[in-house]
Amino acid sequence: MSIETTIFILRLLAGLSLVGFLLTLFSVIWRNLNQLERSAASPSAQHGYLIREGPEQTDNAERWALRPIVTLGRAGGNAIVVNDDFASAEHARIILERGKWWLEDRQSRNGTRLNDDQIKHRTILADGDVIGIGNYRYRIHIHP
Amino acid sequence: MTSTEVDKPLSIVRLVVGSSGTGNRWLLLALATTFVFAGMAAIALDRPTQAGLWTTFAIWLLCSAGATLVMKLCLPAHDPLLLALPLFLSGWGLVAIERLAPPFADRQAIWLVISVVAMLAAACLPHLLRWLRRYRYSLLAAALLLLLATIALGRNPSGLEFAPRLWLSIGSIYFQPSELMKIILVAFMATYLAEQSATHRAEQSDAGSRFPASPRLLGPILLMWLLSMVILVWQRDLGTAMLFFIVFLLLLYFSSGDQRILVAGVTLILLAGLAAYQLFPVVQLRVDIWLNPWPEADGRAYQIVQSLMAFASGGIFGAGVGQGFPEYIPVVHSDFVFAAIAEEWGLLGVIGILSCLGVLAWRGLAIAMTHPGAAFHKLLAVAITMTLLAQALMIMAGVLKLLPLTGVTLPFVSYGGSSLLACHIMIGLLLRLSAGAR
Numbered sequence: 001m002s003i004e005t006t007i008f009i010l011r012l013l014a015g016l017s018l019v020g021f022l023l024t025l026f027s028v029i030w031r032n033l034n035q036l037e038r039s040a041a042s043p044s045a046q047h048g049y050l051i052r053e054g055p056e057q058t059d060n061a062e063r064w065a066l067r068p069i070v071t072l073g074r075a076g077g078n079a080i081v082v083n084d085d086f087a088s089a090e091h092a093r094i095i096l097e098r099g100k101w102w103l104e105d106r107q108s109r110n111g112t113r114l115n116d117d118q119i120k121h122r123t124i125l126a127d128g129d130v131i132g133i134g135n136y137r138y139r140i141h142i143h144p
Numbered sequence: 145m146t147s148t149e150v151d152k153p154l155s156i157v158r159l160v161v162g163s164s165g166t167g168n169r170w171l172l173l174a175l176a177t178t179f180v181f182a183g184m185a186a187i188a189l190d191r192p193t194q195a196g197l198w199t200t201f202a203i204w205l206l207c208s209a210g211a212t213l214v215m216k217l218c219l220p221a222h223d224p225l226l227l228a229l230p231l232f233l234s235g236w237g238l239v240a241i242e243r244l245a246p247p248f249a250d251r252q253a254i255w256l257v258i259s260v261v262a263m264l265a266a267a268c269l270p271h272l273l274r275w276l277r278r279y280r281y282s283l284l285a286a287a288l289l290l291l292l293a294t295i296a297l298g299r300n301p302s303g304l305e306f307a308p309r310l311w312l313s314i315g316s317i318y319f320q321p322s323e324l325m326k327i328i329l330v331a332f333m334a335t336y337l338a339e340q341s342a343t344h345r346a347e348q349s350d351a352g353s354r355f356p357a358s359p360r361l362l363g364p365i366l367l368m369w370l371l372s373m374v375i376l377v378w379q380r381d382l383g384t385a386m387l388f389f390i391v392f393l394l395l396l397y398f399s400s401g402d403q404r405i406l407v408a409g410v411t412l413i414l415l416a417g418l419a420a421y422q423l424f425p426v427v428q429l430r431v432d433i434w435l436n437p438w439p440e441a442d443g444r445a446y447q448i449v450q451s452l453m454a455f456a457s458g459g460i461f462g463a464g465v466g467q468g469f470p471e472y473i474p475v476v477h478s479d480f481v482f483a484a485i486a487e488e489w490g491l492l493g494v495i496g497i498l499s500c501l502g503v504l505a506w507r508g509l510a511i512a513m514t515h516p517g518a519a520f521h522k523l524l525a526v527a528i529t530m531t532l533l534a535q536a537l538m539i540m541a542g543v544l545k546l547l548p549l550t551g552v553t554l555p556f557v558s559y560g561g562s563s564l565l566a567c568h569i570m571i572g573l574l575l576r577l578s579a580g581a582r
Contacts, residue, residue, distance in 0.1 A: 007186060011464050014182035014489075018496050021175040021232060025503055028168050028225060068514045098518050 047096070047143060050080065053130065054137035066142065068096040072133060073106070086110045086134030094125065094140070101125040101142060110134065169224040173212055176232040177205060183239035186465040196250055197242055203253045204235050207260040215575065218268040223511070223578035229504045230263075230571045233497070233556035234564065237481065241559050243465060244484055245477040248559050255561035259568035266572025273573075273581060276331045277520060287328040290321040295378045310381055322375070322384045323562035327569055330527040333392055337399040338520035368392045369412055380426050383550035387535055389413065394530045398512075399523060434548040447474050451543045454487035462490025477559040479551050483543045497557070498540075505533045511577050525577050528570045 048066040064070065064080055071078040073091035082091060088108035095102050104122040105112040112119055113132030125131075127142040184201045188194045208231040215227055234256055242249040266272060276283070290312075298309030301318045311318040372385040393409035420427040429444060437445035437452075450473040457468065470476050470484035477484075485493045508529030512522045532555050539554050541547040553563040 003189065006189065007464060007467070010182045010186045011461075014179055014186070014465070015461065015492060017175045017178035017182065018489075018492065021172060021179060022496060022499050024168055024172055024175060025225065025229075025499070029503065068516070096516055099516055 048127075048141045050094075050131075050138045050140050052136065053139050054132075055135040066094070066101070066140065070094040072131075072138075073108075080138070082133050082136050084134035084136050087136070091133055092131070094131075101140070103129075103131060108133075169212055169216070169228060172224070172228040173208055173231070176208065176228065176235055179232070180204060180235040180239055183236075183465050184242065187239070187243050190466065196246070200238055200242060200249050200253045203257060204238050207231070207256055208235065211260050211264060214264050215267065218264075219575065219579045221579040222267070222575045223507055225503060226507050226571060226575055226578055229500050230556050230568065233500055234259075234568075236485075236497075237554075237557035237559075237564075239465065240481050240484055240557065241477050243488070244470060244481070245559065248477060251561065252559055252564070255564050258561075259565045262565060263568035263572035263575075266569050267575040273521070273524075273576065277335050280332050280335045283328045284332045287321075287325045287332075291325060291375070294321050298379070310379055310384075318561075320560070320562040322379075322381065323566035326384075326387070326531060326566055329388060330391065330531055330570070331524065333395050334520055334523040334527050337395060338518060338523050340399070369416070373416060377424075380424065381551075382420075382427060382430065383538060383552035386413070386550055387531065387538065387552060390534050391527060391531050394534075395523060395527050398526050399519070430548045430550075434545060437545070447480065448543070448545055448549060450474075451480050451483040452545060454483040455544065458487040458490040458493075460491045462486075462488050462493055464488060478553060479539060479549075479558065480543050481558045482540050482554050485557070497554075501533065501536050501555075505529050507578070508532070508574055511574065515577060516580060521577055525574060528574050532567065532570065 047068075050064045050066060050070070052062045067079070070080060071090070071093045072080045072082055072087075073089050074082055074084070074087040075089040078090070086109075088106070088110070090106045091108040092103065092105050092112040095104060101124065102122045103112065103114055103119060103125050105119055114123055114125075115130050116132065125140055125142070127140070127144075129140050131138045131140065180201065184197055188197055191197060211231060212227060215222055238249060238252060238256070241252050294310060294312055297312065299311050299313050299318070300309050301311060301313075310322060311320050313319070369389060372389040375381050375385040375388070389409070390413075393405065396409075397403075397405045417427070417431075421431055422428075433440065433445035433448055437448050440446075441449040454468070454470050454473060457463065462468070465488050468484075468487040470480075470487045473480045473483055482494075482497065485497060489496070508525055512525040512529070515521045515525060535552050536555050538547065538550050539552050539558075542549040553560045555567045556564065
């Protein structure tokens with residue numbers, strides 16, 4: 001085998017294994033993201049879920065999976081979009097820290113309520129708590 | 145036949161094939177091995193003696209396979225991509241160094257062994273994160289002492305009189321303390337800001353929508369800026385000074401979410417840059433050849449111009465390992481290894497490096513988002529990721545002449561033992577965090 005052929009084969013091998021490495025990388029990421037989406041779509045996701053209770057009570061109320069960070073607000077980028085005139089664009093968020101779920105107001109104009117009390121500082125959430133933003137109310141279910 | 149006898153061969157099969165979803169670690173390792181092998185074989189074609197080259201390859205393979213196996217046994221919950229990427233990149237780095245500066249490759253291989261062992265230790269020692277937190281002031285004091293020692297006793301391996309003296313030496317082994325300082329500072333910043341974050345938040349909600357610029361916030365920024373300036377003034381180490389300050393700024397922004405920090409920080413960097421431009425010829429040179437290298441293309445701007453030539457001649461698929469002329473770039477194996485990769489592996493190689501670093505950064509930030517622990521763990525993950533990312537961007541943009549050149553190494557790829565060690569220890573900590581450790 002001439003040296004040119006050997007070099008060409010080696011280059012082909014290097015190129016293919018590089019592309020293969022990157023494709024494997026992306027396929028792992030793709031599968032992880034799909035898995036995340038599936039776990040978010042199922043209402044009884046691993047951490048728990050949030051369910052809308054107000055303003056009007058309906059039979060098939062909206063549900064969201066509880067994730068380590070859940071943002072609430074009027075802007076479209078939030079995990080839970082609150083369509084209420086009293087809601088700020090970036091209103092509040094729920095975060096997981098030290099194994100506890102915390103509710104945090106993000107300097108919203110009209111404040112965030114926890115079981116009908118206005119919160120001043122970030123507060124630990126318990127299973128069954130109701131978060132109030134404007135006219136909207138969300139009940140949180142935390143799996144033990 | 146008892147059930148344990150049945151289970152044993154099964155568990156070995158599972159060990160090699162991997163359980164569903166994580167089996168990719170061995171596929172990734174196999175592809176990385178093929179890639180490194182192809183590179184080494186291409187270099188071996190015109191080498192009279194090939195023993196050293198294949199020893200380097202064997203060392204890399206043993207380190208990678210060993211690390212993958214140990215991590216799977218000790219910390220099964222870790223993120224397999226965070227392990228595969230550094231191993232792949234350091235293998236690529238070894239090929240590049242073997243190609244560009246063969247005498248340095250053996251030394252780099254030895255450093256790789258030390259680094260991988262340190263990475264496994266950082267990932268598997270059970271109480272390391274707690275110790276980092278508890279002894280942060282002692283560690284910081286030790287780091288500052290090291291910095292002072294480098295200012296007083298520093299050397300340069302090349303022995304030239306005016307070269308920057310950033311190394312400490314024991315016999316013939318040179319070590320760059322600023323690399324070790326990087327890890328300690330990153331851990332220290334994370335603990336400090338985690339401690340302050342509760343106070344920040346209380347002040348924030350008391351003062352209404354915007355919190356006042358408290359000394360608790362401004363103090364550390366100014367201190368950090370001073371430290372960076374000391375490094376810059378006494379050591380002329382532009383890259384490290386910039387890196388420390390940028391990482392600290394980003395971390396402060398991450399922990400408080402206040403955009404004014406970014407504005408203030410960029411202003412301070414620009415001011416320091418202007419002052420440094422007036423005062424230090426090194427900085428002046430770097431900025432001048434960044435603005436226009438062509439009048440001095442065969443003089444002071446020779447290195448950067450040759451680097452641009454290398455990028456241009458690489459094309460899409462590159463010249464092939466050993467087929468290009470990256471040797472024209474002075475000291476190509478350390479700071480300019482990215483240019484050599486662009487020439488011999490082409491655009492494909494550049495996209496490969498960028499993808500690997502991008503995925504690494506994303507996985508690091510994903511840890512910060514999902515880690516169930518305290519603010520310290522999240523901030524540590526952010527700090528490590530940002531250090532690696534900022535360093536990589538600074539040098540890649542530098543050799544492409546997008547930014548003034550700052551002499552830092554490309555993580556995992558460039559020649560440099562202390563840098564390789566520091567990067568691997570940081571990855572070890574990230575791996576531990578990715579397993580959800582407290």
